[in-house]
Amino acid sequence: MSSPGASPPVLACTGLGRTLPADPPVTLVRDVDLAIQPGKFTAIVGPSGCGKSSLLYLLGLIDRPTAGQLLLDGRDLTPLSGDERAAIRLEHFGFVFQFHFLLPEFNALENVALPIRRLGRLHGAAVEARARELLGEVGLAGKELKSPDKLSGGERQRVAIARALANDPRLILGDEPTGNLDSVNSARVVDLFVALAHQQGRAVVCVTHDMGIAERADVRVEMLDGRVVAVKAQ
Amino acid sequence: MSSNLALLFHIAWRHLVVRRRQTAVAIGGVAVGVGFFLAVSALMVGSQNDFIKTLISAAPHIIIYDELRSPPPQPGVRIYGGADAAVALHGYKLRNEVRGIKDWQAILRTVNDTPGAIGSPSLSGAVTLRLGGREEPLGIVGIEPGLESKVSDVADKLRAGSLDDLERAQGGVIVGEELARRLGLNMGDIVNATAASGTTKPLRIVGLVKKGNTMIGQSSGYMLLREAQSLLARPFIINRIGVRLTDAYAADDVAHALESRYAYKAESWQERSSDFLSFLVTRNVIMYAVVSAILLVASFGIYTAVSNSVADKRRDIAILRSMGFSQGDLQLVFVFEGLALAMAGVVVGWVLGTALMEALGSLKFPVSGEDQRIPLDRSTRQYLIAAVASLLSGGIAAWLPARKAARVDPVDILRGAI
Ligand SMILES: Nc1ncnc2c1ncn2[C@@H]1O[C@H](COP(=O)(O)OP(=O)(O)O)[C@@H](O)[C@H]1O
Ligand SMILES: [Mg+2]
Numbered sequence: 001m002s003s004p005g006a007s008p009p010v011l012a013c014t015g016l017g018r019t020l021p022a023d024p025p026v027t028l029v030r031d032v033d034l035a036i037q038p039g040k041f042t043a044i045v046g047p048s049g050c051g052k053s054s055l056l057y058l059l060g061l062i063d064r065p066t067a068g069q070l071l072l073d074g075r076d077l078t079p080l081s082g083d084e085r086a087a088i089r090l091e092h093f094g095f096v097f098q099f100h101f102l103l104p105e106f107n108a109l110e111n112v113a114l115p116i117r118r119l120g121r122l123h124g125a126a127v128e129a130r131a132r133e134l135l136g137e138v139g140l141a142g143k144e145l146k147s148p149d150k151l152s153g154g155e156r157q158r159v160a161i162a163r164a165l166a167n168d169p170r171l172i173l174g175d176e177p178t179g180n181l182d183s184v185n186s187a188r189v190v191d192l193f194v195a196l197a198h199q200q201g202r203a204v205v206c207v208t209h210d211m212g213i214a215e216r217a218d219v220r221v222e223m224l225d226g227r228v229v230a231v232k233a234q
Numbered sequence: 235m236s237s238n239l240a241l242l243f244h245i246a247w248r249h250l251v252v253r254r255r256q257t258a259v260a261i262g263g264v265a266v267g268v269g270f271f272l273a274v275s276a277l278m279v280g281s282q283n284d285f286i287k288t289l290i291s292a293a294p295h296i297i298i299y300d301e302l303r304s305p306p307p308q309p310g311v312r313i314y315g316g317a318d319a320a321v322a323l324h325g326y327k328l329r330n331e332v333r334g335i336k337d338w339q340a341i342l343r344t345v346n347d348t349p350g351a352i353g354s355p356s357l358s359g360a361v362t363l364r365l366g367g368r369e370e371p372l373g374i375v376g377i378e379p380g381l382e383s384k385v386s387d388v389a390d391k392l393r394a395g396s397l398d399d400l401e402r403a404q405g406g407v408i409v410g411e412e413l414a415r416r417l418g419l420n421m422g423d424i425v426n427a428t429a430a431s432g433t434t435k436p437l438r439i440v441g442l443v444k445k446g447n448t449m450i451g452q453s454s455g456y457m458l459l460r461e462a463q464s465l466l467a468r469p470f471i472i473n474r475i476g477v478r479l480t481d482a483y484a485a486d487d488v489a490h491a492l493e494s495r496y497a498y499k500a501e502s503w504q505e506r507s508s509d510f511l512s513f514l515v516t517r518n519v520i521m522y523a524v525v526s527a528i529l530l531v532a533s534f535g536i537y538t539a540v541s542n543s544v545a546d547k548r549r550d551i552a553i554l555r556s557m558g559f560s561q562g563d564l565q566l567v568f569v570f571e572g573l574a575l576a577m578a579g580v581v582v583g584w585v586l587g588t589a590l591m592e593a594l595g596s597l598k599f600p601v602s603g604e605d606q607r608i609p610l611d612r613s614t615r616q617y618l619i620a621a622v623a624s625l626l627s628g629g630i631a632a633w634l635p636a637r638k639a640a641r642v643d644p645v646d647i648l649r650g651a652i
Contacts, residue, residue, distance in 0.1 A: 053649065062556050063645045083560045090558025097648060101553035105248035115557050117241045163557075175648070 009035035017067030028054035041197040046223035052207040094164030098179040100156040102148040109144040134162040154185030174206040246570035263535030264579020267528040272587025279611035294476030295485040334471035350480035354381035359466040361427040376462020395441025408441030408456040431467035533631035541635040552647035565640040572632020
C-alpha cells in the first residue's frame with residue numbers, strides 16, 4: 001500500500017467494514033485496507049453513493065466500524081469508548097464538510113476558538129491570539145468579528161478550515177469541501193489543502209468527485225460499491 | 235474542567251440569547267410561579283403565625299376545670315359491682331358531685347412551684363342583668379386582678395378602665411363594650427345582677443372590653459373573686475385555675491402532669507384549639523399542592539424551550555460532536571439552558587414576589603375602628619425554598635430533552651445534511 005521509502009502511516013486500517021443492521025443488512029464499506037501518510041494529500045474518489053463519505057466517517061472516528069481495525073500511530077482504536085474517541089478527534093483530527101457547519105450564534109473568531117477552548121491548553125488572550133492567527137492564515141484577517149451570515153460561502157468555508165486547524169491536528173479530513181464553492185474559491189481551498197500537506201506535513205484526506213482536485217492529490221483512492229478498488233500514487 | 239463548564243455554559247447562553255421570545259416566555263413562567271409562591275406563602279405563614287399568637291396569648295395556656303374527663307363510678311356501682319355483677323342496678327338516684335375544685339390551694343401551689351408557670355384561680359357562673367324591663371344573661375368571672383393579668387391578656391384588651399379598678403369600687407364589673415352598648419350602659423353606670431341562688435346585687439361598670447380579635451366573649455363580665463363568690467353564693471369556692479407558662483409549647487406536657495396528679499380536667503391551648511391546628515395543617519397541605527402545581531407548570535415552559543432548542547440545534551450538535559465534544563458535554567449544554575432559565579426566572583420571581591408582598595403589606599383595612607394590616611411572613615426561607623424548588627424542577631425539565639441531545643448521532647446529521 002505505502003510506496004517504498006515513505007514515512008510510517010499516521011492512520012491505517014485493515015479489513016475495515018461498516019454494515020447497517022437493517023433487514024436485509026446494508027453494507028456501506030467493506031474490507032478496506034489503507035495507510036494514510038503524513039505530508040501527503042490523499043483524495044478518495046468514486047461514483048456517487050459508492051461509500052466515500054461512509055469511509056471518511058470511519059477514518060475520522062465519527063462512525064464505528066462493524067469489521068476490521070483502525071490504527072492511529074499503530075495503536076488500535078476499535079476498543080475505545082465514545083468519550084475516548086471524542087478526545088482523539090478533538091486533539092488529532094480536523095474536519096471540513098461540504099457545508100460549513102459554523103455555529104450561527106458565534107462570530108468567526110469564536111467559532112474557531114471553540115475547539116481550542118474545549119481542549120483547554122490555551123486560556124484567555126492566548127486562545128484569541130491563536131484564533132486570529134488561524135483566520136489570518138486562511139486569508140480572513142479583518143473579518144474575525146463577522147457572524148457567519150455576514151460572510152460569503154467561500155469565506156465561511158475558510159472559517160471552517162481555520163476551525164479544523166485550531167488544535168494543530170495531524171489529520172485533516174474533508175468531505176467534498178469544495179462541493180458548494182465556485183471555481184475561484186474552490187481553487188483557493190485546494191491550494192490551502194495542498195499546502196497543509198506539503199508545507200506543514202499534515203495528512204490530508206479529501207473525498208471529492210471533482211477530477212481537478214483528484215489530479216492534484218499525491219495519492220488517489222478509487223472506490224466502487226463500498227470497496228477500495230485502486231490506490232494510485234501520482 | 236471548570237473552563238470547560240464555562241465554555242458549555244457560554245454555548246447554552248448564546249442559544250438562549252438568540253431565542254429571545256421563547257427564553258422570555260420560559261423565564262416569565264418561572265418568575266410568575268416564584269412570585270406567587272412568595273406572596274401566597276407570606277400570607278399563609280403570616281396569618282398562621284398571627285392566629286397561633288392569638289391562640290396562645292388570648293387565654294391561659296392551660297385551664298384546669300372542676301370537671302373529670304371520665305366521671306368516677308357512682309357509689310352504688312362501686313359497692314355492688316359493675317357489668318359482670320350478680321345484681322344489676324337500675325334507676326337508682328345518682329349522687330351529684332359538688333361543683334368547684336377541691337383543695338385548689340394545693341393545686342395552685344403545685345402550679346406556682348412548676349418552673350416558668352404561674353396560676354390564677356377564678357370562679358365563673360351565670361347571672362342575669364336587669365335594666366328597666368330588659369334582661370340580659372352575663373357570664374361572671376371572678377378573678378384576682380393581680381394574678382389574672384399575669385395569666386391572660388384581658389388587661390390589654392380593655393377599651394376603658396383597668397383590672398385594678400375592680401379593687402377600687404364596691405361591686406365593680408368589666409363587661410364587653412358590645413353588651414354595654416346594647417344595654418345603653420356607660421362607664422360608672424349601675425346595673426342589677428341576679429344569680430340563680432336568688433341573690434341580687436348592684437354592679438358598677440368600671441371597664442369595657444374591646445370587641446373583635448379576642449377570645450374573650452362579649453357576654454362575659456369580670457369581677458373580684460370574693461365579690462363573685464358572694465354574688466353566686468359559693469363562698470371560698472373556685473372552679474377554674476388558669477395557668478400561664480414561659481414556654482407556651484410545654485402546655486400539653488404540663489397539663490398532662492397536672493391532670494394525672496389531681497384528676498381534674500387540665501386543658502392545654504393545643505387541646506382547646508386542636509380542630510383549628512389540624513385545619514392549619516390542611517391549609518398548608520393545600521398551599522404546597524397549589525405551589526407545586528405552579529412550579530410544575532413553570533417547568534413545562536422550560537421543558538418546551540429546551541426541547542425546541544435541541545430540535546433546532548441538531549446540526550450544531552453534530553458539528554460539535556465531530557469536533558470532539560463528548561455526549562456528556564452536549565447534555566450539559568442543554569441542562570445549563572434549563573438551569574439558566576430557572577435561575578433568571580427565580581431572580582425575576584424574587585423581585586415580583588417582593589413587590590407583591592409590598593403591595594399586600596401596604597393594604598390597610600379597618601377592624602373595630604383600628605387600621606389593621608395583613609400579617610405577612612417575609613422570611614428568607616421562603617425565598618430559598620422557591621429557588622431550590624425552581625432550580626430542581628427546571629433542571630429535571632431540561633435534563634429530559636438534554637438526553638436527546640446527547641443521543642444525536644453526528645453521522646445521521648452529516649449524511650442527510652440540509
Ligand atoms: N442510513 C442508511 N440506510 C441505508 N442506506 C444508506 C444509509 N446511509 C447511507 N446509505 C447508502 O450507502 C451508500 C453510501 O453512501 P455514502 O457513503 O454517503 O456515499 P458517497 O459519499 O460515496 O456518495 C449510498 O448508496 C447510500 O444511499
Ligand atoms: Mg458523500
